[in-house]
Amino acid sequence: MLWLSVLGLLVVVTALMLRWRRPAWYWLTFGVTLAALRVLFRYASVMDACGLTVPPTRWRLALARATNRPVPGPRAPRILRLRPTRTGLVLRLGLRPGQDAFDVAASCDRLRHSFALYGVTSRELRSGVVEVRMTGYDVLKRVQMPAKRDTRRMRVPVALREDGAVHYRDYRAVPHALTLGATESGKSVYQRNLVAGLASQHVALVGIDCKQGVELFPLARRFSALADNPDTAAELLDALVAHMQDVYRLIRAEQRITADVPDAEIAADIWDLPADLRPVPVVVLVDEVAELALFANREEEKRRDRIITALARLAQLGRAAGIYLEICGQRFGSELGKGITMLRAQLTGRTAHRVNDESSANMAFGDIAPDAVLAAIQIPADLPGIAITGDSTGGWARIRAPHTSLRQAVNTCNRYADLAPDLPALVPFRPALGSPRPIPATPVESAPATA
Numbered sequence: 001m002l003w004l005s006v007l008g009l010l011v012v013v014t015a016l017m018l019r020w021r022r023p024a025w026y027w028l029t030f031g032v033t034l035a036a037l038r039v040l041f042r043y044a045s046v047m048d049a050c051g052l053t054v055p056p057t058r059w060r061l062a063l064a065r066a067t068n069r070p071v072p073g074p075r076a077p078r079i080l081r082l083r084p085t086r087t088g089l090v091l092r093l094g095l096r097p098g099q100d101a102f103d104v105a106a107s108c109d110r111l112r113h114s115f116a117l118y119g120v121t122s123r124e125l126r127s128g129v130v131e132v133r134m135t136g137y138d139v140l141k142r143v144q145m146p147a148k149r150d151t152r153r154m155r156v157p158v159a160l161r162e163d164g165a166v167h168y169r170d171y172r173a174v175p176h177a178l179t180l181g182a183t184e185s186g187k188s189v190y191q192r193n194l195v196a197g198l199a200s201q202h203v204a205l206v207g208i209d210c211k212q213g214v215e216l217f218p219l220a221r222r223f224s225a226l227a228d229n230p231d232t233a234a235e236l237l238d239a240l241v242a243h244m245q246d247v248y249r250l251i252r253a254e255q256r257i258t259a260d261v262p263d264a265e266i267a268a269d270i271w272d273l274p275a276d277l278r279p280v281p282v283v284v285l286v287d288e289v290a291e292l293a294l295f296a297n298r299e300e301e302k303r304r305d306r307i308i309t310a311l312a313r314l315a316q317l318g319r320a321a322g323i324y325l326e327i328c329g330q331r332f333g334s335e336l337g338k339g340i341t342m343l344r345a346q347l348t349g350r351t352a353h354r355v356n357d358e359s360s361a362n363m364a365f366g367d368i369a370p371d372a373v374l375a376a377i378q379i380p381a382d383l384p385g386i387a388i389t390g391d392s393t394g395g396w397a398r399i400r401a402p403h404t405s406l407r408q409a410v411n412t413c414n415r416y417a418d419l420a421p422d423l424p425a426l427v428p429f430r431p432a433l434g435s436p437r438p439i440p441a442t443p444v445e446s447a448p449a450t451a
């Protein structure tokens, strides 16, 4: 008996310790079973308390009266499925006549604390069927991406959503994206995850990093072209526009051939071309975009206009040619001059890390998902990497990328270095891969000053 009590105590202490220190392990060992039982046992009363029930139908009442049975109570949505996941539970509900998905969405917060879970979100799968995703703990506190992920071409699992689902950057669905955030908010780590995710795919990576290349140049082995200053960036972007025109010519030539073949597929973009003809897709990563838009004299102003025009052309026409833009910066608004708002309108994938003010959040979401503006300005400063992501459908989610160090990203890029394709138009911008500079014998701070 004593042994049993000691064992019971040990289990309780272990569970409490895990819950405190390792919530993900707690969930997998104890949490998932306890939460599933709690949801099933409390389901009817919680739904009733949350106003998610409908009165019994007239024929049920009549049947109860006719057969002298007790009067049936209010009816909650039917549980179609309860599925445990790595981070929570997924409940699929069949709505009763008179209920709608909005009622469930409006009750998410009440469901969350009634079932004692960390977070609850819902979405309508089809008419009358709602999926309620519940998380057992704060999955964004320490992001662990699931080992099993959907790795389709041009679709990168880049972060985790707060409902435990993987957030993908899907270039074919949303070709161009803008990532904003104050300094130290986590933009570079997010971009690193993208590069590491794309590194193993058949894709050309092109980088423009006007922070003297400190973010992207260490990853140079996997890049097909890089620029670390606005002058080179202007030339590189012109070369990309020329590449885009070549791809359009190729599509046009293929269309001429297939037009005369009855029932043949007519190519409208590179993905419709036969695999042996298809040009490699290109992802253009621009870090600190404001550096490309600022100018101090007339010469720089001309260069700036050239850069913004090339970016706008790539954003407008690049998708069909398989050129995708990934633009990153602290702010991206009209104060950066003409052409910026037009360019921003083309960048429909939006992600905002912590921002300093409401106007920066508005730059990210004001025109596509106004609800997300408030969420973006509420990101706490002590959680770098937390971001709000939205797209032109108006939907948004809180996400966080896993903490990938520069070392890990460099290792990934080096591993896949031989996958970096050579695009003829971009050869002059191929990064030179010299041997690493030897470490100076005298530390820089203590080196004697030279006259």
Ligand SMILES: Nc1ncnc2c1ncn2[C@@H]1O[C@H](COP(=O)(O)OP(=O)(O)OP(=O)(O)O)[C@@H](O)[C@H]1O
Residues within 6 Å of the ligand: 181, 182, 183, 184, 185, 186, 187, 188, 189, 190, 384, 385, 386, 400, 401, 402, 403
């Ligand atoms: N997803 C994350 N999880 C945990 N820590 C993160 C995450 N993203 C960023 N950090 C931490 O936050 C700090 C700032 O990150 P990062 O360099 O990506 O910010 P940034 O927005 O690019 O800043 P800057 O604009 O100054 O370059 C880093 O120390 C990094 O370790």
